[in-house]
Amino acid sequence: KAGVTQTPRYLIKTRGQQVTLSCSPISGHRSVSWYQQTPGQGLQFLFEYFSETQRNKGNFPGRFSGRQFSNSRSEMNVSTLELGDSALYLCASRREAGTEAFFGQGTRLTVV
Amino acid sequence: KQEVTQIPAALSVPEGENLVLNCSFTDSAIYNLQWFRQDPGKGLTSLLLIQSSQREQTSGRLNASLDKSSGRSTLYIAASQPGDSATYLCASTGNTPLVFGKGTRLSVIA
Numbered sequence: 552k553a554g555v556t557q558t559p560r561y562l563i564k565t566r567g568q569q570v571t572l573s574c575s576p577i578s579g580h581r582s583v584s585w586y587q588q589t590p591g592q593g594l595q596f597l598f599e600y601f602s603e604t605q606r607n608k609g610n611f612p613g614r615f616s617g618r619q620f621s622n623s624r625s626e627m628n629v630s631t632l633e634l635g636d637s638a639l640y641l642c643a644s645r646r647e648a649g650t651e652a653f654f655g656q657g658t659r660l661t662v663v
Numbered sequence: 664k665q666e667v668t669q670i671p672a673a674l675s676v677p678e679g680e681n682l683v684l685n686c687s688f689t690d691s692a693i694y695n696l697q698w699f700r701q702d703p704g705k706g707l708t709s710l711l712l713i714q715s716s717q718r719e720q721t722s723g724r725l726n727a728s729l730d731k732s733s734g735r736s737t738l739y740i741a742a743s744q745p746g747d748s749a750t751y752l753c754a755s756t757g758n759t760p761l762v763f764g765k766g767t768r769l770s771v772i773a
Contacts (some may be wrong), residue, residue, distance in 0.1 A: 555706075567700070585761055586761075587745040593764075593766070596761070596762075607759065607760050609760070631728070636725060639704070641706055641707065649694050649695055649757045650712075651697065652707055652709065652754075655706050656706040656709070659704070
């Protein structure tokens with residue numbers, strides 16, 4: 552059974568650019584959540600999608616957006632990148648709310 | 664608002680020692696509690712999920728307990744090995760997004 556797949560694994564972008572990250576959840580899982588991890592702040596919740604609907608949103612600026620497709624794959628977009636957006640972005644897949652969460656390997660974004 | 668705390672932030676033990684990692688949470692109406700392991704630069708690996716109706720869960724050398732009344736969970740690792748060196752995170756989970764502690768960085772010295 553395939554795990555959670557995140558692409559790409561590494562990205563280097565310049566300030567002001569935009570970036571799109573992708574997450575393919577485990578087959579049969581309808582919930583996808585995104586987290587930002589930095590050494591200083593730990594894991595911070597970005598948003599959660601369930602059956603193509605955004606169910607929860609964290610306290611991030613509007614430059615961070617996401618969507619989920621009918622096959623449960625999700626994308627996260629960050630526009631007008633800032634140096635502070637450099638982080639490991641993690642995606643979590645769950646069958647339903649409250650069930651076991653499984654994470655991908657993450658996308659390491661570096662903004663220069 | 665749920666807050667999760669993990670103490671200590673870092674722990675170093677000799678190989679073979681049994682150890683306990685602590686996790687505390689502020690909202691006792693917790694749904695489930697999940698423990699994860701994270702190796703440097705990698706994603707999170709699920710270790711154990713304890714449902715709110717359970718008091719403990721075991722997997723190999725790992726045993727996790729949940730005491731909702733005191734707002735605490737512990738992860739017990741028996742006979743620690745150098746390969747157990749990683750950061751261990753706990754998270755409360757339910758109908759809301761996972762809320763994580765900052766983690767405990769464990770080093771097992773051979």
